[in-house]
Amino acid sequence: MSVHTPPSTGSDSRPLRSPEPPHHSSRSRAVRRLKRREATAGILFVLPTLVIFAVFKFFPIAGAGAMSLTRYRLNGDVTWLGAENYTRLFDDPHFWQSLGVTTGYVLVFVPLIIVVSLAGALLLNQLVRFSGTFRAVLFLPYLSSFVMAGIVWSWIFDGDGPLNAALGGLGVDPVPFLTGDQFLVLASLALVSVWKGFGYSMLVFLAGLKAQPAEVHEAARMDGANSLQAFRHVTLPLLKPVMFFVLVIETIIGFQVFDTIYVMTGGGPNRASHSLIYFLYDEGFKFLDFGYAAAIGMVLFVIVLVLSLVQRRLVEGKETK
Numbered sequence: 001m002s003v004h005t006p007p008s009t010g011s012d013s014r015p016l017r018s019p020e021p022p023h024h025s026s027r028s029r030a031v032r033r034l035k036r037r038e039a040t041a042g043i044l045f046v047l048p049t050l051v052i053f054a055v056f057k058f059f060p061i062a063g064a065g066a067m068s069l070t071r072y073r074l075n076g077d078v079t080w081l082g083a084e085n086y087t088r089l090f091d092d093p094h095f096w097q098s099l100g101v102t103t104g105y106v107l108v109f110v111p112l113i114i115v116v117s118l119a120g121a122l123l124l125n126q127l128v129r130f131s132g133t134f135r136a137v138l139f140l141p142y143l144s145s146f147v148m149a150g151i152v153w154s155w156i157f158d159g160d161g162p163l164n165a166a167l168g169g170l171g172v173d174p175v176p177f178l179t180g181d182q183f184l185v186l187a188s189l190a191l192v193s194v195w196k197g198f199g200y201s202m203l204v205f206l207a208g209l210k211a212q213p214a215e216v217h218e219a220a221r222m223d224g225a226n227s228l229q230a231f232r233h234v235t236l237p238l239l240k241p242v243m244f245f246v247l248v249i250e251t252i253i254g255f256q257v258f259d260t261i262y263v264m265t266g267g268g269p270n271r272a273s274h275s276l277i278y279f280l281y282d283e284g285f286k287f288l289d290f291g292y293a294a295a296i297g298m299v300l301f302v303i304v305l306v307l308s309l310v311q312r313r314l315v316e317g318k319e320t321k
Contacts, residue, residue, distance in 0.1 A: 061301065068294035085295035095296070097271060098279040101186070105275065106254035109190040113250050114243070117198045121205035122231075135203075142199030150263030153192045154178065157264075178265055182272040189260050189273060196260075197253065201246045208242035209235070248311045255304050276300050 068086070071079040089095050120138055124131055141149070156163050157177035164174040177188040212235065220230045236243075258277040261267060267274040267282075276296065284293030 064294045064297050064301075067291055068298050070291045072290040072294075074288060074290075081291065085292050086299075088292065089295050089299065094271075094274075094279060095276075098274050098276045101182070101271070101273060102255055102257070102275045102277075104182070105186045105190060105257060105273075106251060108187055109193055109254045109257075110247065110250050112190060113194045113198050113201060114246060116194055117201035117246065118205050120198065120202040121209055124202070124206050125209045135206075138202060139199035141196050144196065146196060146259035147263050149192060149196045150260050153195075154264045157188055179269050185265060185269070185272045189257070189264060192264070193254075193257065193260055197250075201250060204246055205239070205242060208239050212238045244311060244314060248308055251307055251311065252304050255300065255307075 069080065069082055071077075071081055124135055124138070127134060155161050158164070159174050159176065159179075163177070167173075167175060176184070178185055216234055216238070217230060220234045225233065256277055257275050258281065261273050261275055261278055262281075265273045267278045277300070280293050280296040280300070283289045283296060
């Protein structure tokens with residue numbers, strides 16, 4: 001009786017694969033061509049945005065980085081300095097003072113605008129009637145000009161302005177809001193910036209509140225949680241991604257403060273409100289030292305970039321938990 005043995009396939013004992021059917025191969029090629037066409041169409045759709053980003057974002061940043069390594073004059077004379085501008089910058093006490101002023105302003109501005117924006121969003125979220133009207137009224141300062149807001153608030157904070165007049169009626173001596181110590185000046189400037197800019201973050205918070213599932217809040221009420229407990233244990237945890245987004249945006253805005261300071265204090269008194277952007281403005285447009293000003297801008301860019309990346313990592317870490 002003969003025994004049938006399968007053909008030897010060498011060291012691999014798996015059966016040989018049959019050749020791919022012709023119709024299957026043509027279908028694979030068609031799928032690949034379709035994917036290539038979709039990828040090309042996608043690139044063409046985003047190409048205008050990429051070009052705009054390159055022209056107005058990437059090239060200016062690259063140009064500023066190159067300029068920061070030179071001594072650049074208005075007549076076009078360029079002298080290569082290498083890292084000399086950065087060495088000079090880190091040895092400049094005015095830079096460290098401006099960095100301290102900016103950091104102090106951010107530490108006052110960012111928590112204050114988050115609290116005010118969240119409070120406004122909670123208020124609007126509870127309104128049933130006229131919510132659109134109140135939303136427009138609260139958002140209106142965001143649409144106003146920083147210059148106009150600075151002029152109006154300078155008059156309000158003036159020694160003979162309405163705020164000090166009201167305090168005088170209560171028996172309080174005039175408060176030097178814009179000419180006193182550094183903390184008072186920065187707090188006054190931060191208050192103006194919060195009044196001007198909280199409308200945007202308020203709407204972001206409101207969108208986050210509207211997106212929260214109603215059944216979760218209903219379950220908390222059924223479990224006997226009061227309003228404060230529901231806010232602490234339900235609303236705030238669900239609002240954390242929005243909270244960190246607002247934190248990133250407002251931190252960037254805080255480090256770029258200039259308009260309010262330029263209009264209201266001019267960097268004074270005694271450089272008490274001389275921020276990094278104002279330092280850059282002085283070096284570039286008053287002293288015409290464009291290479292040094294570009295170095296200040298690049299350092300500020302790195303600071304903001306690092307803070308944004310750290311905050312983004314915190315957001316991703318919170319969302320994955």
